[in-house]
Amino acid sequence: MPARLKYTAHRPRRYVKGMPIFWWVRKWNYSRFILRELSSVAVAAYAVVLILLVRAVAAGPAEYHEFMEVFQSPGSIGLNIVALAFVLFHAVTWFNLAPKAMVIRVGKTVVPPLVIAGMNYAAWFSVSAVIAWILMGP
Amino acid sequence: MMNADTIKLEVFRYHPDGDGQPSFDTYDVPFSPDWVILDALNYVKDHIDGTLTFRWSCRMGVCGSCGMMVDGTPVLTCAAFCRKYAPGPVRIEPLANFPVIRDLVIDMDDFVEKLGRVKPWIIPEHEKPLSEGEYLQSPEQLADFKQYSMCINCLLCYSACPVYGIEPGFIGPAALALGQRYNLDSRDAGVDVRRDVLAADDGIWECTLVGECSEVCPKGVDPAGAIQRLKVSSTNHWWKSVLMPWAGKEK
Numbered sequence: 001m002p003a004r005l006k007y008t009a010h011r012p013r014r015y016v017k018g019m020p021i022f023w024w025v026r027k028w029n030y031s032r033f034i035l036r037e038l039s040s041v042a043v044a045a046y047a048v049v050l051i052l053l054v055r056a057v058a059a060g061p062a063e064y065h066e067f068m069e070v071f072q073s074p075g076s077i078g079l080n081i082v083a084l085a086f087v088l089f090h091a092v093t094w095f096n097l098a099p100k101a102m103v104i105r106v107g108k109t110v111v112p113p114l115v116i117a118g119m120n121y122a123a124w125f126s127v128s129a130v131i132a133w134i135l136m137g138p
Numbered sequence: 139m140m141n142a143d144t145i146k147l148e149v150f151r152y153h154p155d156g157d158g159q160p161s162f163d164t165y166d167v168p169f170s171p172d173w174v175i176l177d178a179l180n181y182v183k184d185h186i187d188g189t190l191t192f193r194w195s196c197r198m199g200v201c202g203s204c205g206m207m208v209d210g211t212p213v214l215t216c217a218a219f220c221r222k223y224a225p226g227p228v229r230i231e232p233l234a235n236f237p238v239i240r241d242l243v244i245d246m247d248d249f250v251e252k253l254g255r256v257k258p259w260i261i262p263e264h265e266k267p268l269s270e271g272e273y274l275q276s277p278e279q280l281a282d283f284k285q286y287s288m289c290i291n292c293l294l295c296y297s298a299c300p301v302y303g304i305e306p307g308f309i310g311p312a313a314l315a316l317g318q319r320y321n322l323d324s325r326d327a328g329v330d331v332r333r334d335v336l337a338a339d340d341g342i343w344e345c346t347l348v349g350e351c352s353e354v355c356p357k358g359v360d361p362a363g364a365i366q367r368l369k370v371s372s373t374n375h376w377w378k379s380v381l382m383p384w385a386g387k388e389k
């Protein structure tokens with residue numbers, strides 16, 4: 001077998017178009033993907049806030065109240081609402097995609113995707129209810 | 139064709155011997171209600187401009203060769219009805235993310251090379267002689283992988299995949315889905331042989347689950363799902379190898 005021919009005359013130059021920087025605004029599905037990826041920042045921010053909160057609690061009541069005051073400013077509340085929206089978007093898109101990765105077979109039948117997503121939502125709501133119950137007191 | 143509706147096509151033109159820049163030519167094409175974009179392109183080639191170059195063969199969504207960008211979305215032009223886009227203008231371009239050879243014809247060498255890498259064929263545990271008969275399979279075992287075997291290599295998924303557009307080294311949706319198709323086949327024992335390719339950095343882990351590959355697939359293959367399932371099985375395999383290094387090879 002001869003080595004692969006590298007034509008210049010009969011295998012002429014190709015036209016290659018690069019990806020535009022704003023490829024993700026072209027279509028809602030692409031924008032939704034970028035928003036989903038971006039929502040990870042809000043998830044990470046919540047994790048950081050939680051760690052800082054634990055530190056403030058450990059440092060005593062004065063530190064804790066100072067910490068809570070920071071979060072009562074209008075700017076902070078606004079930021080929290082945006083972050084909450086992102087985290088909810090993150091959770092919903094994640095649970096909706098779960099059936100893609102999980103194909104569970106029971107006997108001869110495959111568990112329908114809706115049931116798998118439903119179980120994820122059920123677990124989410126149950127854990128949220130338990131946490132709400134703990135926070136608000138029995 | 140008297141009294142027929144017309145559709146305005148804006149067709150991407152590129153000639154490799156030209157100045158290296160593409161252009162768009164506009165054609166007004168009369169069409170009847172049962173015409174698809176591919177029919178309109180053939181009308182242009184037969185009656186208006188014989189130099190227009192594009193691939194097609196079966197006209198029935200099986201051969202996978204007439205994929206093009208129609209108004210920015212990758213579709214099989216044999217399945218895209220003119221009446222949906224009329225009166226236009228409708229923009230016809232070659233599949234995105236691939237080098238263009240001429241007009242609407244793309245260079246698919248990259249895909250063909252990657253497809254070979256995932257070893258998309260049955261690798262049986264033991265080759266058995268013909269006298270022992272067929273490799274039997276139950277309907278349930280067939281159902282495990284059947285949807286992935288519907289792939290016609292039309293490359294619409296590669297065109298829809300921004301990851302492939304940005305990282306051309308990515309093995310890509312169709313090739314990964316076909317790797318998974320054989321991994322899931324009860325007659326196959328090639329999981330370990332394919333793992334180095336499928337679970338590599340330029341394999342499943344390059345995928346960020348945009349999911350558009352499955353949206354545009356004309357055969358309902360769901361490559362995005364195949365890749366996520368591969369991620370799960372690859373992760374399970376890694377954990378098993380770390381926690382139970384003594385355990386045998388898993389299927």
